[in-house]
Amino acid sequence: MNMTNDDNKKDKSKKSDKILGNIVLMILVAVVIVLASSSFKSSKATSTVATTTDTEAQKNADVKASNVAAVNDYESQLENELKLTLEGIQGVGKVQVMIYSESGEESVPAVNVNDSNSVTKEDDTTGGTRNITQANNGSTVVMSNDGNATAPLIVKKIKPIITGVCVVAEGSGVKITELRIRQAVINLFNLPESKVNVYPMNK
Template sequence: MNIDDIVNKIANFIRNTESKNHKKNSHKSGGTNNKLFNIVVLILIGILLVIGNNYFKSTTATVSTTFKNKNTADENMISSNELNIRSIQSYEEKLTNKLKNILEKIDGVGKVDVMIYFESGEEKIPAININDSNSITDESDNNGGKRKINQSNNGRTIVMLNKGQETEPFITKTYEPKITGICIVAEGAKNKITELRIRQAVVNLFNLSEKKVNVYPMKN
């Protein structure tokens, strides 16, 4: 029984009791009935308040738990995305610094600034649990007909690892972001031979075509 049913029953009880009290002719009897009526009404109101209080407490607790779980999931997702972004940025910075340092060691190059362009972020390959099944069923009917049913089920699920209260995919391989172009500004690039040496070094290091490597002289 919900709260609405209880309220309706109390209202009907009050109406019926008032109707009976109006039919009473004796003042003494009417006074006694009024006292009894008031006591019953107070008891019913008290019961209603207790039930209502418990109902709203339960509802509030459920809503709070739901929002808490949702917020926790959102926080875990945000945390995972932030870690991926930081990992990519760290890789880009390390690669840029390595290229800068190696180019500056070439005779005649001088000071160097490097910018590397990437097509996308790193790609992670998770472990896959393969569960394939194949069943063949031979059926025959009353008329002598026969048929063969071949049913195949392909099951693929990502293998997950438990880390405390969180789960994450088990990564078997990680592909670094693909480089689409490199821009280099060097002090010694005014010399055409030095510029060519810089370009060839970068092309060979990253297996890029020459048109994807731009080399410019640094402003004085």
């Protein structure tokens, strides 16, 4: 009789140990799953931030590239127009022109501005209250699609400031012709006389 009671106690002890072991195992598996999922989410978030940063960098690079191209186009156009104008003056003949500018033409892209303000009211231990205002400022460059090409949407162009002009002309060896060239350039670009250089062309 005593032997049977001892056996029952041992069986019950084995069953309770087995149940306890299963519970511990389930808790460990749950902890591993939670850690793995949180790690996956954080790596995904990091990847998203990196992609966003790369996109913004690409947009800024596109804006700079378009600004450089616009500078070259504007200066070339201005020089050609001045050359044609001066060659139309009597006695000037062939002309070569060089224009100096303080800065290049600046293209101003359209920008989406996302500004938000939040006010938090806090009570301190002495019974007073204070308001904490937090401002979040953000902006993104607006891109336009033209077929397969994507470029910043330009809303305004700021022309460069002309600081000097050099003119080489066939007829500038004659004083009156040189004065006509100089006066034309001064009036066209609103420059002081010291910033306009006129030289005879080498024959």
